[in-house]
Amino acid sequence: MKNYLWTAGRWRNGRWMLDAWTVNGGGMDGGMDESLRLRENKVIALKRIAYFYASQPQFHHFTILVRGIPVQAGSSLSESIEQFFREYHPLTYLSHTVVRRTSKLQQLMDNAEKLYGAVDQLKSEERSSQRLGLFSNKDRHLRTLEKKLEVTEDNMRMEQSSLHEKEVPAAFVSFKSRYGAAIAIHIQQGVNPIEWVTEQAPEPDDVYWPFFSASYFRIWICKLVVYVASAVLTVLFLFFVLIVQGLTHLEQLESYLPFLKSILTIAFVSQVITGYLPSLILQLFLSFVPPIMKMLSSIQGYISMSAIQKSACNKVLWFTIWNIFFANVLSGTALTQVSVFFEPKKIPELLARGVPAQASFFISYVVTSGWTSLSSELFQLVTLIWNFLRRIFAKEEADDLIISSVPYESEIPRILFFVLLGITYFILAPLILPFLLVYFCMGYLIYRNQLLNVYAPKHETNGKFWPIVHNSTIFSLVLMHIIAIGIFGLKDLPLASSLIIPLPILTLLFNEYCRKRFLPIFQAYAAECLIKKDREEQNDPRMTEFLDKLIVAYQDPALKPSQYSRNTDSQTSPLLQSTEI
Template sequence: MIDDYLQIEKNLRDAPKPTRLVTTQLLISAVAGFFIFSAFCVLRCRFPNIYMARMNYLGVSNRKFMPPVLSTKSLFGWLATVWRITEADILEYAGLDAFVFLGFFKMSIKLLSVCWLFSVLIISPIRYYFTGDYDQSDGDDSSDPKDPSEATDYHTYLWLYVIFTYVFTFITEYFLMQQTRKVIQYRQNILGNQNSITDRTIRLSGIPPELRNERALRESIESLGIGKVAKIVICREWKKLDLLFKQRNHIIRKLEIFWARYIGTTKNPTFNIRPFVESSYPLTPECPRYRDEEEGSDSTHAGTTSDADTSDYEYGSNSVVEYQASPTETNPFGTSFGSAVYKKRPQIKLGFLGICGKSVDAIDYYTQQLNVIDEEIMVARQRHYPATPTAFITMDSVATAQMVAQAVLDPRVSFLITRTAPAPKDIIWENVTLPRKDRVLKIYYITILTGIMGVAFIFPVGYLATLLNLKTISKFWPDLGELLEKHEWAQKFVTELLPVYLFTLLNFVIPYLYVWLSSRQGFVSHGEEELSVVSKNFFYVFVNLFLVFTMAGTASNYWGYLSDSKKLALQLATSLRGLSSFYVDTILLQGLALMPLKLLITGHVLRFMFIRANCKTPRDFKELYRPPVFNFGLHLPHPILILIITLLYSVMSTKILSSGLAYFVIGYFVYKYLLIYACIHPQHSTGQVMPIIFRRIVLGLLLFQLTVAGSLALNNAYLLAMFLIPLPFLTILYLWNFERNYLPLSFFIALRAINKDTQVDTDPQSSAGVRATHPLTNGVSYSSLRSSTIDERREYNQTYEYPYLVQSLEGPWLAVDGEHVVMATKDGTVRKRFTFEEF
């Protein structure tokens, strides 16, 4: 062991000395965070339709399902309202997935608060008494003897490390299991009381050719005696329809642009898509509103005016009618406007790139193309398409669907594999309709590409870590090293602050690449895609931005230690000791500055800055005001890594415990606001991200125990290190217990949890029928059990039919009139109730 230690010392670069810039970083982060937070408070009042976009998304008809309205008159009055939002409110307004995500932050706050109290009141005072350092890494390294034989005097205080490694491990496991049980309990209660089509549907894959028709498949399933089949939708290779609708959407966009140009956006306010009122809240009646669910109302003709009144707006009409309205006269769409004026119909040239050739009426030209493509679609819908081995089967009850989803239907391998179905709007039909071999090929080659990229990122991350050390900088960039030696503050910035900012930049940029890769992997639903992004991004931040970065930060030959498990604990402990100040700076920057920055939803605001000027049609504005989508794959992995890093240092550094606690306190409040008021998460909420959180935290516990053992070995406290040997085995047993007993409840609904007396309400907006409280609720006050849940409201009137087979062939949008979309059709103009469709 001593030889290993000496070898590590030989290969160590000069470890970065504990920084004196922690105060500077704290000041920079706090000042930046304060200004960002102040800017958000001002902008929220000025632009409520951007920063409270989800309120508009829910719409007027969903007022009773909305969170408390935030005042736009007070800069800071909204803080108390958000603070008072309870867990039951989160479930009611944002769904189960948001509850799990925010529950992870709340659990981390409880866990780190207890650890912080032990550290402040017991560990640090005793360590200060024996070593003169409040944290193990404080001051110079005089408290850590370079000669292991000199470490004997430190055994007294090192007993604390053994004791509190056990204590912190058991505390973490207690809070983690408590949160897991809570999530499972709420999950079973909520999903067991739901009766949406998603809860009654399974996805069946591996269907043999002889069963790829509805009659044979129905008879095969019902013959098993499990239950009755309500409906079967066999997925087919509808790629031809996909291509036709892509062409149709392109034509619709072109047609809407020329209609907007013809009708105008200033002279005639009827056809001007009016943004949400940005100076007051609640919304005024004329503002467009996004709805959480299909309303089921049919399109109706807008008025009873004569042909002369409406001919100017007919589909493809080439007539221009002079129309002069009085100030009080109403148009065919129910809104008043001033005076219409003569306007020349737009023309296009049919030659090369539209710059030469014959000039034709643009509206007539694209209307004719639209009519042709619609006829092709009608013909294509009648064709026969080869069946794929995938089908969506809706059973007669939730209980039947759950039994089928958990059953093994066929004795052959890879035949008749059952899974719970994603929500209809969550399905990526483009992937569902792919032949099986094409989808499997996409999954494999994206997985291989992801692994190659993970290895490739090791090199830039390793070189980034060289900035932590002046000696390495001088080796690679002699001139820069010489300059930094002459200027102490420049040296401190480059070796201590600059790596923090570059590290944070990598954390921000690379995850989006994994989001794009997952979108090309052939997943059947957006929910599966999102869970895959969580796993990919955590793998990246953990391996590349933590493990490799930590090793490369102090060791010149870290490849050898990554491949030698015998030396891994020693190297990890040594590296973490040298990088403690770096992680303090990083967590402070992430928590105090970048967390408030998330409130500004910068990406969404940039859309208004750079895209709004290019919005030409009502549909463009509708998409512009669409609330940003909250992707757990982008937001969850890094907080898990922060918790792991904080746990690794929990017995060694009170500063990191304090920084981590502040990070999660601020993060909980920020994400609560985003999920309740600003962002949407359109996927069907199932809480399946909880197993991912559980497994990653257990991995962090194992590393924590390994790190403490390595730290004890570096101090020649081999006997104390041996006392930690049982702890990893207990942790693995803890994980095994979760996998065996808790994991099934994270994916399926227990049959006893299904409320047979749940009222099947045909209108989820109605609250007249109060749901019965299920015995398993155990007195939990959950408001969604008294009415429809967010998923039931969102999935009302949805089916598993392939959208392009049943979707109405609507005309171009001319305007958004109140809560209705004004569209042009072959029969004139119609008004249809406005709905929000994310996918």
């Protein structure tokens, strides 16, 4: 199959956003696919660097996150940070923003926003009634809401006055250059390695604030809970897979539900039940997995929404591969013979027997899951219906309606799973290839339109999902080699099986080479790129304005001035004043 590079951009916040999705189909042999993979790695890496050179200055390139900050005796947390970085980074240090626990304040602000919206709506309805010469009986309700708003405002002021006691030993530290920030990230700052721990800061709009106040022990416990919950979800989902597999075998269905025997004799009904219905039911259950995985990833201690989305993408991908591919392929054998996993020599033979038997199921799965997902992606029915209901019942304006962001955690795993099907089935059931080709061709057109004209990216990816694509493709190639070894073994062709054995080894060696050669490019920018970019902008007069904005860019949204005041008819005096940090 052919390689498809889906690339699109979008103008946001004064700069061009780049989104790149790359899909690679199965090659005719391992060497061809690995050569294509090497070429794609080079192309995507060059695109990432080219985008960096062409982009405007971005706050997160100049900022780092520092944790485990020790407070010196007689100094505040903010003073300790400033003294440390002015002493050890005197030429590049710019400013810092201390992180505070503001979850309660944010909740109060959300409540105030809802109350203010309700008050404003009631006043608007009252003015409309007066213009029509009608009398409104909503005065009591309006006074009640105004009273609640005043109480909420007082609570917000009290909470803000105590924020100095809720400082977290973490801060966003900004520098005057990208290279200065990179040095602070990659060099241990203190003698004690668990103090002054640095990492790359996310974009200001990408920061996930709830877990900044979490202790390392709490984060460790949360990660353990997430792993256990993911394992439990995987096991529970196997029961749905078994139910679906039961529908593909009429004999089992007739034995469990004998009253359907007369209906199942109808050719059309039996074809629908065994062909279309199983994959449709499976897709219905699978649609609940991405939101669950994203929720689980959000409690793992990540500090950015993009990291949460990337973690959820990984979870959904391997969940799909295990529960959709392996569970369906091995449902008739491995689930009843668990001991086979303790005998690795039998795994190729087991896959060689199970994979071809499920070819018709996966062809129908491509149609029901792939083609229908593209149509739903194009029409955006869920978002359309939700916005329609909000306009009717919540009476929201068009500017307040939801604009979707790219659902990477659901779309990328689906695309990569179809890549796996193409690679593993192109030698076993080539009939699946036209269906996949239609999916990828339609997907190129539809996703390009969505990325350009529909989605509003909340953060830039800049190729960060590419390592997931690469790892998934390498796994698919190794799986194809193992299946081929098993097939030749079943055909009593030991020489052919022996000749294929080096292929997975060479593929893994190629993967290790790619990890050394390309993975660092997707983790951080080289000093050559950073210094070159800094020198280009050194004499740019716009940098002064940018650095001024950088000083307050990472201020917690809960600490920014609010538009609500005690007099709801006026918004001239903000409720919360900016605090100097």
